[in-house]
Amino acid sequence: TYAQSGTYTVSLFVTDDQGSRNEGTSTATITDQPLASLSTSSLSFGNQLSGTQSASQPVILTNKGAAAMTITSIVPSGDFSESDNCPGSLAAGSSCKIDVTFTPTSTGIRVGAITITDNNLSQDGSTQAVTLSGNGTAPSASVTPTTLLFKNQLLNSPSLPKSVTLKNTGTAALTITSILPSGDYSQTNNCGGSLAVGNSCTITVTFTPTATGSRPGSVTITDNNNAADGSTQVVNLSGTGTSALI
Numbered sequence: 001t002y003a004q005s006g007t008y009t010v011s012l013f014v015t016d017d018q019g020s021r022n023e024g025t026s027t028a029t030i031t032d033q034p035l036a037s038l039s040t041s042s043l044s045f046g047n048q049l050s051g052t053q054s055a056s057q058p059v060i061l062t063n064k065g066a067a068a069m070t071i072t073s074i075v076p077s078g079d080f081s082e083s084d085n086c087p088g089s090l091a092a093g094s095s096c097k098i099d100v101t102f103t104p105t106s107t108g109i110r111v112g113a114i115t116i117t118d119n120n121l122s123q124d125g126s127t128q129a130v131t132l133s134g135n136g137t138a139p140s141a142s143v144t145p146t147t148l149l150f151k152n153q154l155l156n157s158p159s160l161p162k163s164v165t166l167k168n169t170g171t172a173a174l175t176i177t178s179i180l181p182s183g184d185y186s187q188t189n190n191c192g193g194s195l196a197v198g199n200s201c202t203i204t205v206t207f208t209p210t211a212t213g214s215r216p217g218s219v220t221i222t223d224n225n226n227a228a229d230g231s232t233q234v235v236n237l238s239g240t241g242t243s244a245l246i
Contacts, residue, residue, distance in 0.1 A: 001140050012204045024223045034069030034092070036120040036128050037062045045102040045134030050227040056083075056099040061116060061129050063090045069129025078112020104136025107171060138227040139197075140170030143235060150207040150239030164235050166191060166221060167200035175224045176234050183200075183217025184209050186238050219240040 002004045034075035039060035048054045063069040069090045075083045079102060088094035104110050112132040120126035144165050166172040166189075174195040181187045184207060191201035209215050215238040 022024060029151045032067035033065050033122045034067050034119060035065030036069060036118055037064045038130060039127055042131045043100055047135045048102050048104050048105055050104045050138045052134045054102040056101045057092040059098040059100060060095050061086060061098060062095040063092055066092050068092060074098060075115050076112060079110045080112040082114055102134040105137050107136045110134050110136055136169050137172035139168050139172045139174035140222060141223055141225040141233050142167045142169045142173055143233045146243050147236045148205055151238045152242045153207050153209050155241050155243055156208055160202045161206050164203040165200050167202060168172040168197055169193040170196060177222040179203060179221050181219050184215045187219055207239040209239060210243045212243055215239050215241050
């Protein structure tokens with residue numbers, strides 16, 4: 001493949017059991033042509049939280065030919081986007097940069113490409129592609145049990161505690177924003193602000209009725225379950241306040 005103008009001589013040599021011999025020589029005149037060269041043919045972005053944008057990775061496009069290269073389009077596909085400083089015409093010997101980012105729309109392996117359309121080797125509509133891949137991840141909050149029943153409890157007297165387990169069964173860290181009780185209930189926990197993949201923590205709930213009769217309430221956990229900020233999981237609570245234990 002030739003990108004620079006000039007006259008080239010091509011010889012065909014054949015080697016067999018009789019030795020090597022020249023089967024013929026021809027010449028050709030080549031005019032100046034653009035020659036597209038990419039710094040890489042693929043990019044891998046690894047794990048990325050679903051719905052969030054990765055750091056950018058660069059691709060360098062260089063015209064190694066002896067004529068200006070016309071760039072018609074630079075188009076991403078899949079869960080990938082690009083920004084670039086490539087002109088419509090890239091001078092011989094010049095380079096430009098394409099910055100690629102990954103924003104997964106769902107979990108699992110996500111693939112795509114950056115396709116550059118130009119006139120490489122003076123062929124209008126020529127394309128060069130960079131294949132792209134990444135893995136979308138998301139936390140998944142599992143709460144057990146989802147209801148707690150305290151039955152009868154003397155007014156203004158704390159019950160024995162009951163426990164709820166919060167586990168992250170997803171593929172990314174679970175960010176815990178808050179754990180809030182309502183009604184005549186209080187809670188303590190060892191969850192912290194983040195729960196790693198596969199880890200669990202304990203929420204301990206106590207019932208202290210302020211009036212007699214049925215006393216409903218809840219514990220609301222706010223986190224980023226399924227990569228959705230502000231997601232909530234609710235544990236429903238019930239108990240009965242009494243003026244004397246029965």
